[in-house]
Amino acid sequence: MRLPDIDGVLCDLDGVVYSGAEAVPGAVEGLGRLRAHGVPVAFVTNNASRPPQAVTEHLRALGVRAEAEDVFGSAPAAVDLLDEAVRPGDAVLVVGSGYLRDLVAAAGYRPVNTADERPAAVIQGFDLDTGWRHLAEASYAIARGAVWVATNLDRSIPRAEGTAPGNGSLVAAVTAATGAVPRAAGKPEPLLFRTAAEACGMHRPLVVGDRLDTDVRGGNAAGFTTALVLTGVDDRARARAADDADRPDHVVPDLTALAEALSRA
Incomplete structure (x- = not known):
């Protein structure tokens, strides 16, 4: 090498x-x-929880030279997958961070929070605040026929305290409830x-x-x-x-x- x-x-x-x-x-x-x-x-x-600029600021704080254009994440790639199955203006249930929600809106879709709004798709990415209710709403929507896209399927994520469940583990919970498997972007x-x-x-x-x-x-x-x-x-x-x-x-x-x-x- x-x-x-x-x-x-x-x-x-x-x-x-x-x-x-x-x-x-x-x-x-x-x-x-x-x-x-x-x-x-x-x-x-x-990791789809933060925009490139936030990642760049984190890297710089650690002493790493970086620019936003140096960071390539799975969130934009997952939103691109929506283009293949969802029409502009359609409702998309977002399970993930505010950053992911902003990307969905910027792409011309209507971000929603519940299955009651009959979303055409569900997009799921890692977020520290994701809980049971978010996964339940995703499950309801997917069972009703919504297209399902995941930013990534990492089962675990390294943290300073140790190894923690990643987006793939949360996706697996929805799969267990619905029998469905998402298309993954990352x-x-x-x-x-x-x-x-x-x-x-x-x-x-x-x-x-x-x-x-x-x-x-x-x-x-x-x-x-x-x-x-x-x-x-x-x-x-x-x-x-x-x-x-x-x-x-x-x-x-x-x-x-x-x-x-x-x-x-």
Whole structure:
């Protein structure tokens, strides 16, 4: 793994750069070293709870240089999926953050809160305040025929306190109630990686993440080189046991070790 072999890094955030509000050890230093070597870095995240500007402010507070255009999230990709099944002006039940709701409105749909308003679709993304009533309303609407789109299916999310349920776990609760399965927009679908690479002018990016089932699988599916960092969900044992779709090209302890490995001739 050498710098001439790649022309940029597409980096996950939760569990790689930060856990909750805190920086992951080695992350800020590693990103700084990559940029010192002239390696462009962009961030590809399944977390749909915050707009790119809020993510950028978080990164800057940690000491990471970033711009809003460096952040590529699953929320806009999920709203794009609505275009294939819902007409402008249709009601869409939003289970997720205010940011996701704003995106739905900006796309020309009418955000609603309950199944009583007969939404044509349900869009579900991670939000810390999602509760039983939100999941119940989604279930009612889906059972009545609403199209269902999820921003992502991550079963867990790294937090400073430990590992917590992610959007995929909340989606699973609705699946258990309805028997339905949503169409998902985020990783491991390769589109988000390809969109980020094209926007950043990268042709041979290295995809870096802490999850085999989203970051590595999606990077492999996109045809890019992949690296697993051991600061989040998965470990070396799982990487060794993974099937071809989920097996990373490289395994490194953290982003500082990644930067060191890339800089070796």
